[in-house]
Amino acid sequence: MRLRAALVVGLLAVGGCASWGPEGGPGGIGRSGAPAAAATSASPAVAATRGPDGIQRITVSLTDELKFVPDRVTAAPGVIEFRLQNVGVTPHDMTVANATAGNVNGGQTTVLRVTVEKPGEYPFPCLYHAESGMRGVLEVTPPE
Template identity: 30%
Template structure:
């Protein structure tokens, strides 16, 4: 090193590149640990589509009203796991309060209008049964099953599910490591110090 701040040795370069790769991997790991999002449509045919869904703890279900008729997403208080907090569009803390407050066209009452959404993150394992207040009598019911790993295939051997974010992380980490190794090889093979920046 000649004391010039724009000069970097091979070792310095390798240390810097390794640090960048480690930071990239750490950021990717944080992303991979976030829960998945699942969408359930609420339709003018007065159904939840799909009406049954299986998710992993920490996953979020988003109910989207794809029609024009207002709906609610209201948990059956006696049909959710005992450790789970009560949940319903409108933010009510009991089924009775949700039923009493519901008013068509009023979002504060739990009505989810056309084009609007309601979402809930599930932490407690078990089956959570729910319904639409104005259309319960015509069978607008649904359920969310929360289990480790989320949905699994109904037949055949059980295959571990790898989240998309974990696959992305593995690919990005692999590319970063290959890049660092290739650059390190180049600098080790050709040796010497190299100017970083424009030459005069």
């Protein structure tokens, strides 16, 4: 009789928390000990930037924490182009002012262009995760 050598594989406690830098963005902010630009609930609104073609553009990250970053965007009435960057692996979606980006897979970027003439607040939920709080707001304010 032959004893089978039981190869006891210890449970490998993989201790590698993938720590994302939510505020990092692709700009590659160095580790300069960035002073708390906390993107928590009441994050500041970010204004869309108007290009020479008159289109207002804003880049919004879609994260594995089920957040839009930024989650408050301001713009003037007109054409607003959202560049939706899924920086995680979880698929997301975004709907604003009756326009839908459709599914955005991890690592993908999708452009959603909407025309909003009427000032007001336009929520932009992720249809998959709206219940989990993945919602943003587009504020359209008339120019001075």
